[in-house]
Amino acid sequence: MRIGVITFPGSLDDRDAIRAVAIAGATPVALWHGEHDLQGVDAIILPGGFSYGDYLRAGAIASHAPIMAEVISAADRGVPVLGICNGFQMLAEARLVPGAHTRNAHQQFIRRDQRMRVENVRTDWTNQFTAGQEITIPLKNADGRFVADADTLARIEDNGQVVFRYIGVNPNGSLNDIAGVANERGNVVGLMPHPEHATEPGFGPDTELAMASGVDGLPFFESVIASFAAAV
Amino acid sequence: MTTATPSPVAADTVANAAATPDREQPYAALGLKPEEYASIREILGRRPTSGELAMYSVMWSEHCSYKSSKPYLRQFGSKTTEKMRRNLMVGMGENAGVVDVGNGWAVTFKIESHNHPSYIEPFQGAATGVGGIVRDIISMGARPVAVMDALRFGDIDDPDTARVVHGVVSGISFYGNCLGLPNIGGETYFDSVYQANPLVNALAVGVLRHEDLHLANARGVGNKVVLFGARTGGDGIGGASILASDSFSEGGPTKRPAVQVGDPFAEKVLIECCLELFQQELVEGIQDLGAAGISCATSELASNGDGGMFIELENVLLRDPTLTAEEILMSESQERMMAIVRPEKLDGFLAVVTKWDVETSVLGEVTDTGRLIINWHGEEIVNVEPRTVAVDGPVYNRPVSYPTWIDALNADSASALARPTTPEELREQVFRLLGSANLADKRWITNQYDTYVLGNTALSFPDDGGMVRVDEESGLGFAVATDANGRYCQLDPYHGAQLALAEAFRNVAVTGATPVAVSDCLNFGSPENPEVMWQFSRAVEGLADGCMAMEIPVTGGNVSFYNQTGDVPIHPTPVVAVLGTIDDVAKRIPSGWQDDGNNIYLLGV
């Protein structure tokens, strides 16, 4: 399976996403924001970072990039798309997932190993988790507060589009403790924490067993590989 | 590419300078002493043009010329033995030192101050401090992979401290995070001696393959001199000389510096762009533009190369078209680089910068005239021997005197202080210590820094040293720690500097890495104060002797003088950074107990 990782000017975790895809056993394909070519990839990752400095609004300028037109039509065709952090912000700005992001309620950038619960295991990116599974994934952002109006919130809660919820601490003031959401079809998922930073022992979050050993991010990538295998 | 808007402002030409030898020039306002001005006239055989005066003034400032510290810093070279040099690929004197770490990999690192700007505008001052040190690393051909920050603030209870602390920390967080560089450690210390003069020392580390090493010099007659990155604006004009040559608290309105605004996004794009230029072998060398901007880049590149350069200054792309030639020469606009490009590679060069949306203009070319000649709309406004600007600036043997107060300070020992006599008093004292700003947990700072980005961070806070994997195949990596103790140095700068070295050395060693190199940032008061100069001379000697004893070389660093409030200098604060190597980061040793039942040993004396 070939998974594309798009680099925008200011993308930072693109190389980490590429590494995580390879660790999970798929073939990473580097894609460039300025082109219209998805190189026939089977799934797409919008990585973390500060595209265009996150100036204007996080993800806003990148959501107008040439390749986003292709991402939008691929998403409509059912191609799995994962937006991580800045990628999540781009998905929201491009209206591929509901809601929007504002500055963290405490107004600071925050980095922490974040616990969250997997609320929906039927998406292309979460089918290898068990329902209600609690995982720890690194979080790092300044504009991570998920907001939506009351109607939208009620709708996505009812539809099961809330895929991840923060537990323990709500790190940024997100409404309903929402850490990640999906589109209605479940092929497009966005979340603030960084699963690619929890895929390699020695470089992930601390666990009870050993420091930096957390690999709770791996099932994201294994899930999309499993959906791909199921589809062919 | 956009073309520069021609400026209507006429500049003082070389011909005009020759014809009007008696014209009064504002050299003093630019921070030059009468003797220095006289010596510029002597070098040129005429009065300088206003453009030349701008260049000499910024390049001969303490900050750029090291005029008070040079005689002492030579020890770092002379006290380096062959054995200490064994891993050294590039030593002192270049943008940053480079150390061979094995398997064909090399690491480069450097620490630099941005103290005064961080007091005036803490957020932007600290942010641009990170930006500046990272550009030093890029110019060596390396990919920046980590940053650290050594910070000193005033009394935590002073009302102004919050402004400075929060501004500085969020500036570092904003710039470093947005650049995608993990912050792997640093220091935070509060003491009222830093009240109106915080210390913001930023460190960056880069990695490269041996064959990717590049030095910034202008070789090859006919090669193009290209400026790329952000446009030039009115930022920090005069900052280099005015900020760093005098205690800014004395500054009148005319000395009020303009601040610089950092754009980490532009710098991130510039990093990727430079690495692609190096990788495709499209450049001979790249020089970063830091303090003193184009003045510094042109004169240093020319001095380090074939010695001649011709520049058409009106080709500089401007953000503000009203800038004068002198202001363009002095501007400290951030996120700019200068490259030397072979003419046949120019098209390839332009293709890469266009891909990254980086604005570029060709300013001129390398010549064999031995002169740096700068034209402004066809008229010659600068014609100098580049070494006289960049290398052979004034050197001072400043007077040194043993501090009158130091014996009394040392005699006033802590053993005279009352000891707690009851369990309650002891308990109260322990709590006071635990609650003191300098011992308390620093998570409120470090939680604002990204440590995960790039996916190679093996150790960071709360570990004693930060550690980063260089080679994913073998696990080869490096560790870095920074330390300093101004109070020890106030008592005894010679041993205080050695203690800082020893602490940083230990903090690296305990991670499991082997220390191999040192970078330092020497923060002191005014060099015109003989007691400060004594402290400086002792600290440098202590550090150089300490490095000999530990057998690791100083590969570079930075001197920051004039750190004082009014007449009161800060404690001498030589911040020492030690870099070590480890053949597999999987063997790292974290600080903190890992498993139940481990034995605990106390080593040493």
Added chain:
Amino acid sequence: MPTIVVEVMPKAELLDPQGKAVAGALSRLGKTRFTGVRIGKRFEVTVDGEVDAALLAEVRELAVDMFSNSVIEDVVSVDVLDAAVTA
């Protein structure tokens, strides 16, 4: 060069943490007459040539599609800057 000013404010029903922080600071300073602060953005777009109705319409569209995000923000105004106001 003419300048078009676009003003964008966070939606009234959303929490504006920045504004709240400033309001908190005001009340700590004893400034009790102020009941709330909200912080939005002011864009100054400079234009080459004359501003005609078509260009203004284009900017109005950009204001909604790009300068603001309708999930969280409202465009408050789009106007040609009156030179007298800048002084």
Added chain:
Amino acid sequence: MPTIVVEVMPKAELLDPQGKAVAGALSRLGKTRFTGVRIGKRFEVTVDGEVDAALLAEVRELAVDMFSNSVIEDVVSVDVLDAAVTA
């Protein structure tokens, strides 16, 4: 409740990275009529009771001392919001 609007812009001589990024985006979208963008802040301060000259003077002072950082920003205007404008 009356609202006082304070507008703050980055100083003209300093780089405005935000505005630069938006200007870049406009030009990539083929919008060539625009020559530059600068982004500042708009504060809406709501007031309890009438706005008198003293209060306005107080806000003017706050605008300089607190809402803006005079090292890098200028206060462009301080005005009582005309209710008609909000519509």
